[in-house]
């Protein structure tokens with residue numbers, strides 16, 4: 001019986017695990033958090049953001065806030081109404097769509113003088129990080145398709161075996 005239970009656990013884990021691995025949580029500014037006089041351009045430069053990933057803006061509550069703005073707002077530091085700000089000091093934003101996203105701090109001159117603003121480009125959901133060089137997108141996606149089908153088949157077979165053993 002113990003081995004069957006293990007089997008079930010493995011089957012469940014194999015279904016649940018991929019979604020856990022594939023979403024990345026980014027702490028904006030790493031150990032510096034969300035603050036003034038930090039180079040968020042450099043911070044974002046070498047990172048890949050995908051739909052489903054999360055941004056965490058971390059700062060002492062009251063010191064800063066977080067506004068999502070458009071490209072113009074970003075460039076000119078146009079601060080939206082205060083009541084639209086995130087301001088808990090631990091603001092988590094799930095990247096729901098692909099494309100360019102812009103965020104800034106609406107406190108004082110933090111955006112204009114402090115450079116407290118972040119621009120990122122969100123890529124489609126990261127099914128697999130097998131990313132071949134982007135020169136061959138078509139073959140890459142079909143390869144991913146095969147991998148996914150293979151994986152799902154594996155899980156279904158595993159489930160089926162588990163059921164048969166249990167009956």
Ligand SMILES: *[C@@H]1O[C@H](CO)[C@@H](O)[C@H](O)[C@H]1NC(C)=O
Nearest residue numbers: 069070071072073078079080
């Ligand atoms: C960008 O946001 C500002 C206000 O923050 C608004 O006035 C403007 O129309 C927006 N631009 C676009 C292209 O949506």
Ligand SMILES: [Cu+2]
Nearest residue numbers: 064105107110
């Ligand atoms: Cu600020």
